[in-house]
Amino acid sequence: MPKDQKSGKAPRAEAKEREKDTDKAPEAARHRRDAHSHSTRLAGLLKSFSRDDRLLILITADPDSIASAAALKRILWRKVAHVYVASTNEVRRPDNLRLIEALGLKLPLVTQLDLSEFTKFAIVDSQPSHNPLFEQVAFSAIIDHHPVCTSEPQEGHAHVFMDIRPEWGATASIMVNYLRAAHIKPNKILATALFYAIKTDTQNFVRQGELEDIEAFRWLFPLIHQPLLTEIEMAPIDRGSFDVVKRSLAQTTIRKQYAFVFVEDLDHPDTLVIIADFVMLVQGVNRAVISGVFDNRLIIVLRSAGLRANLGKLAFDAFGDYGSAGGHKNMARAELSLDSLPATVSRTPAALSRFILKRLKDNLPGKRHPEKAPEE
Ligand SMILES: [Mn+2]
Numbered sequence: 162m163p164k165d166q167k168s169g170k171a172p173r174a175e176a177k178e179r180e181k182d183t184d185k186a187p188e189a190a191r192h193r194r195d196a197h198s199h200s201t202r203l204a205g206l207l208k209s210f211s212r213d214d215r216l217l218i219l220i221t222a223d224p225d226s227i228a229s230a231a232a233l234k235r236i237l238w239r240k241v242a243h244v245y246v247a248s249t250n251e252v253r254r255p256d257n258l259r260l261i262e263a264l265g266l267k268l269p270l271v272t273q274l275d276l277s278e279f280t281k282f283a284i285v286d287s288q289p290s291h292n293p294l295f296e297q298v299a300f301s302a303i304i305d306h307h308p309v310c311t312s313e314p315q316e317g318h319a320h321v322f323m324d325i326r327p328e329w330g331a332t333a334s335i336m337v338n339y340l341r342a343a344h345i346k347p348n349k350i351l352a353t354a355l356f357y358a359i360k361t362d363t364q365n366f367v368r369q370g371e372l373e374d375i376e377a378f379r380w381l382f383p384l385i386h387q388p389l390l391t392e393i394e395m396a397p398i399d400r401g402s403f404d405v406v407k408r409s410l411a412q413t414t415i416r417k418q419y420a421f422v423f424v425e426d427l428d429h430p431d432t433l434v435i436i437a438d439f440v441m442l443v444q445g446v447n448r449a450v451i452s453g454v455f456d457n458r459l460i461i462v463l464r465s466a467g468l469r470a471n472l473g474k475l476a477f478d479a480f481g482d483y484g485s486a487g488g489h490k491n492m493a494r495a496e497l498s499l500d501s502l503p504a505t506v507s508r509t510p511a512a513l514s515r516f517i518l519k520r521l522k523d524n525l526p527g528k529r530h531p532e533k534a535p536e537e
Contacts, residue, residue, distance in 0.1 A: 255396030
């Protein structure tokens with residue numbers, strides 16, 4: 162026991178604090194800095210809006226974007242006149258539907274709205290360049306965790322608030338920090354939604370996740386409603402999708418660690434995700450390429466269990482010339498209009514499959530030949 166503990170404590174603690182600020186305990190130092198930067202960021206966010214604004218939050222619906230939009234809505238409650246949330250995609254996945262229902266969101270499609278009825282726009286868990294629908298909109302706030310592909314605000318939109326943190330596992334984790342900075346304790350439903358969003362986006366922390374994600378997760382844990390979480394996680398696949406999944410699994414090719422299938426008569430893009438996640442459970446499979454055509458678009462869903470993979474880059478290199486493509490290290494996606502594909506590729510499942518595999522093969526790390534034309 163050290164003598165004279167009382168008088169010795171303060172300087173020791175201070176010294177310790179100073180020590181923490183050095184590289185010995187960078188996390189503690191980072192937390193202190195973050196607490197400060199989050200209130201600054203919150204102030205910046207709030208400054209983008211005024212009391213009579215009618216705000217529209219645009220998302221591409223998935224658990225992370227739905228929960229993040231609900232959190233932003235909560236933060237701006239009573240700070241603006243109205244907050245609406247709209248989606249670019251029709252929601253079909255049962256977990257997303259249950260989430261939307263629990264949160265009491267209406268979530269119409271963006272295309273069904275008259276954008277002139279809104280005075281401000283925000284985007285969460287995505288960036289304007291991710292979707293042609295977003296590109297027409299002047300956003301006042303952008304909060305996301307995908308790789309930065311948003312340039313500085315255009316002229317005349319100087320008040321855009323941007324918070325993009327690619328190293329974070331989920332936008333929901335970022336939103337938790339805004340809630341905390343605003344001293345808002347989310348209700349059970351919002352807490353459960355954010356918790357589920359962090360779980361899914363980090364794939365239970367198997368995929369990229371930061372200490373901040375774990376900290377947000379830990380903070381939410383006592384606030385969630387377990388039965389609702391179970392309900393969302395156990396949400397069943399709808400019957401129509403099940404038939405497509407059943408057929409597609411029968412047609413899935415597994416070669417070495419790769420699983421591949423081109424889904425014919427695709428009922429909805431989300432079905433590709435269900436198939437991809439399922440085939441990744443097969444022993445020995447650690448890469449999945451699941452694709453199909455929906456609404457005149459070729460959609461490609463990529464999954465990898467590899468630590469060294471960078472599928473977002475691979476997707477962009479392989480398919481960026483034909484449409485939107487990108488994502489994270491272990492999951493990525495491309496959506497290509499069939500009209501943008503080379504004329505030499507016929508629009509049959511076999512030809513489209515060959516096209517996808519060739520583009521992927523040609524763009525694997527070390528095999529890319531940027532000087533080559535992107536044609537077949
Ligand atoms: Mn996300």
